[in-house]
Amino acid sequence: MSAQDPGFIEATRTSYDKIADAFAERFPGDGLADRPLDRAQVTAFAELVRGNGTAPVADLGSGTGYVTARLHAMGLPAFGVDLSPRMVELARRAHPDLRFHVGSLTSLDLPDGTLGGIIALYSIIHVPDEHLPTAFAEFHRVLVPGGHVLLVFQSGDEEERLHLAERFGREISLDYYWRTPGTVADHLTKAGLRLQARMLREPYEEEQRPRAFLLARKPA
Known part of the structure; x- marks a missing residue:
């Protein structure tokens, strides 16, 4: 971690390094095979990206790489980026023909x-909330004109926070921030990205929170 990195990055990286192997065993796929509504959003994103040229797609927070692999199978030149070196290692092992980096x-x-x-x-x-503008400014910076963003996240009240000190039997320090689709959409707009669609679906049986999907585009 460099001196410029905020503390949450190191805490998140270290936590996922510790649980990466157990996470990969617990979630061996991309979670989309039995989620038709979720899969439809990813498919629509892929079609929109293909319609705007041949520039590559970044799967940010790629974990073990299964969403990156799905995008690649859809014909997109996709690569993965993750905070956790161990997650990147597992992704490279599972998908040796694709590119992943920390x-x-x-x-x-x-x-x-x-x-x-x-x-x-x-x-x-x-x-954290105060770092979302920085992240979305980065999204805007690296996208080509007309490039698309698809965000998926658990929706919740703005004041709700969760801190996990243990997962899969490992000691960690991982913070979760729940937000409404409207709040995240406002951040995207302020970063210069134009919202195109939003969807909120109710939780499946094992889920506890609604899932929000936001599709945005950098103006051409």
Whole structure:
């Protein structure tokens, strides 16, 4: 971690390094096979990106890489970025033909205007409110004109927070931030991204919170 990195990044990285192997065993796929509504959003995102050119797509918070692999199977030149070196290692092992590297949503090691799309499934839930503008400014910076963003996150009251000190039997320090779709949409708009669609679906049986889907676009 560099001296410029906020503390939450190191805490999140360390926590996911500790639970990466157990996480991969517990969630061996991308979670979309039995989620038709979720899958439809990802499919629509892929079609929109393809319609805007051939620039690559970044899967931010790619974990073990299964969403990256799904995007690749849809014909997109996709690669994954994750905070956790162990998650990146597991993703490379599971998908040796794809590219994964360690990185942060708030400081993307990518040139300006090079991405055709950004997908971030359940990644911004670990970013504190005060750092969301920085993350979305980075999204705007690295997208080509007309590039798309798909965000997916658990929705909740603005004042709700969760801190986990243990998961899968490992000691961690992981913070979760719940937000409404409207709040996140406002942040996207302030970053110069134009909201195109939003969807809120109710929880499936094992889920506890609604899932929010926001699709935005950098103006051409």
